[in-house]
Amino acid sequence: MDVRSQISMVFHLDKCIGCHTCSIACKNVWTDREGTEYMWWNNVETKPGTGYPTRWEDQESYKGGWKTDGRDVELRSTSKRKIVPNIFHNPAQPSLDDYYEPWTYNYSELFNAPEGDDQPVARPVSMITGEPIEVEAGPNWDDDLGGSEVYAANDPNLAPLSDQQRQQMKAIERMVMFYLPRICNHCLNPSCVASCPSGAMYKRGEDGIVLINQDRCRAWRSCIAACPYKKTYYNWSTGKSEKCILCFPRLEAGEAPACFHSCVGRIRYLGNVLYDADRIKAAALKPDDELVEAQRDTILDPHDPAVVAAARACGVPDGVIDSAQKSPVYRFAKEWKLGLPLHVEYRTFPMLFYVPPLLPVMSVSEGDLVRSDVDDLFADIEKARAPIGYLGQLFAAGNEGKVRYALRKQLAVRIWRRHVTVGDVPEEAARQALAEADCTAEEADEIYRLSALATWDDRFVIPPFQREMAMEMMTDPHEHRSAAGFGFRDAPRRS
Amino acid sequence: MNDYVLFGVLPYVVVVLFLVVTIQRYRMKAFSYSSLSSQFLENQHHFWGSVPFHYGILVVLLGHVLGFLMPKAILAWNAEPLRLMVLEVTGIAFAVLTLVGLVNIILRRFSSRLTRKVTTRGDWVVYLLLLIQVLSGIGVAVFHGWGSSWFATNLTPWLWSLVKLSPEVQYVAPLPAMVKLHVLNAFVLIGFFPFTRLVHILVVPNPYLWRRTQVVIWNWDRSRLRNVD
Secondary structure, eight states: OOEEEEEEEEEEGGGOOOOOHHHHHHHHHHSOSTTOTTOOSSEEEEESSOTTTTTTTOHHHHOOSEEEOSSOEEESSOOTTTHHHHHHSOTTOOOGGGSOOOEEEOTHHHHHSOOOSSOOOOOEEETTTOSBOOOOOOTTTTGGGTTTTTTGGGOGGGTTSOHHHHHHHHSGGGOOOEEEEEOOOOOSSOHHHHHOTTSOEEEETTTOOEEEOTTTOOOOOHHHHHOTTOOEEEETTTTEEEEOOTTHHHHHTTOOOHHHHTOTTOOEEEEEEEEEGGGHHHHHTSOGGGHHHHHHHHBOOTTOHHHHHHHHHTTOOHHHHHHHHTOHHIIIIIISOOOEETTGGGSSOOSEEEEOOOOOOSOEEETTEEEOOSTTOSOOGGGOSSOHHHHHHHHSTTOHHHHHHHHHHHHHHHHHHHHHHTOOSOHHHHHHHHHHTTOOHHHHHHHHIIIIIOOHHHHEEOOOOOOGGGOOSOSOHHHHHHHHOSSOSSOOOOO | OHHHIIIIIHHHHHHHHHHHHHHHHHHHOGGGOOOOOOTTTOOSHHHHHHHHHHHHHHHHHHHHHHHHHOHHHHHHHHTSHHHHHHHHHHHHHHHHHHHHHHHHHHHHHHHOHHHHHTOOHHHHHHHHHHHHHHHHHHHHHHHSOOHHHHIIIIIHHHHHHHHTTOOOGGGTTTSOHHHHHHHHHHHHHHHHGGGSGGGGGGGOOGGGGTSOSSOEEOSSOTTSOOOOO
16 A cells, blocks of 8 residues: 545535636736746636637547556557657647637727727737737637537537437526536646656655646647646747646645635635555546546545554655545545546546536426426426536546435435524435435534535645655644745755 | 868867757756747647658668768668669658758748747757758759768768867868768757757657656655654
């Protein structure tokens, strides 16, 4: 057993209001430089929709992630054999057109235009060349189902749905959408790292954050094609790839990453989990419908004395084990089985888990219409507006049972809390709903508390660690900050 | 005298420059070592430039290196006229492939407003020098045939004399002007090399072929558990 610690995340989709504050926070901190204007390390997509870059989930054309024949796993886009032809021209490399050409507006025209008969206008200009351009696409072009006949209709996840189901999703009376915020998943089996010819990409052993060494990146561009989530980006100006760094300088100072900290809906949770690195290979060989369970199996119970002993033997410090025991991610993803990985069939084992959205619960579809009344507050999830088949494609590699379990448990928690707080649901019915959802009253209260009432300290359990130069993982960052200060790569010592 | 400066002194100046600058640049500014790919900005024309150019130049360069390392074997191979023809035709074919790629690369730099944005003055110097080199190389092959043989008899001894630090320029002095241009421009290229994007050749990712699939970097010794006392 090779026990390691991994900083991982949970996004509670039922709480996401699609305000894009996370994207703006990230952009302002990290990607407002030349060459990075088009990058959104954090972006929020409307689902159903084609996302950013356009149709990124279509791995037939983007060739991201891993594939397996049951005996071995290999990258879809590259390999030790394919690297020689790929290095001159990577056939799977997305280009600027797949994202969008970043633009701003010529605002000075509004003030400096000579007097004339017409109102001065600010024309869009390219942020790459500075020339006027016609804006044809943006990073969030299909927000809130805008242009859904073109965008939502082309969502690759709709493939398994019947024509009737697709028609229903489009019908105005039961139009369905939800938001999908995405950052780098800091995967357990990252295909970007495996594809990097220079060895510039790496996973930090201590916390599993995936980074690119800017001094070693040579612009061979393999990572961009290999990442199935398209979360590594090419900086056309510096000739280096860049990606979400999970705000590690903030984590090392005891702060939550910018997108987490700024989240208005408080949908984001962060904490470390302990996992067994020896189990990854076997998990990646599993068939699609067993992948969610296989990934869960790699995550270890930090309360188990045997796991604690193994973790200490593998050099995981007590402070890190301690924070793993308090981790909200462990509770959502493993204990409660509410958190599901996005597109686990890419076999990278993303360590960002999504609590699937229940969507409007107080309404039932009847034929082509939706009925909302107080007699039946909580409809059966089978009648939910978003077909389970669709959610199953996103969050369980087609294994709908995993989604159904998570939705049913969330619904049971609501029924239980309705009984506790309002009292118009009889206790017997509430307890039956819990039992059917494999949940207890205590667990339901815990889920409710962590979902609805969680404070900063509940949502972000940051393991103790210091900056990379002196990574000892033993000092509480808040304590260290007051004692030594930050801003030095070496300890600020008199010589 | 001129020949001595150009073929007996310049090569040393250029090689010292090459070594000092590439090493120092790697040590001080490793960040600047990049292929500076522009495939992201223009993805179609790129294929018809980059791919033929790289395959062509690799084979042509390999031919030059073989002529330098094993002149006797080359001469023995060329003893049979048919084999000599095969070698010559192969060389010219790959040289033309290189030229096609290079012309496409240069056209691509002009044709797209996005690639123009990322093309620097250093790039234009590289393209000009490469164009002179490839054109003069093809010119030599066409007008002064059987280069694979006389390279082995004339240029290889001269190059080895440079390596042995006693330059014998009499081997190159009688060669035609176009050959001299090709040789001189090669050294000019080597001189510009460390200041341009060409340094990406020095960092081709050979370790990828034998490294482990995943890269994990630990900043501390995992075998020593360190806790607060």
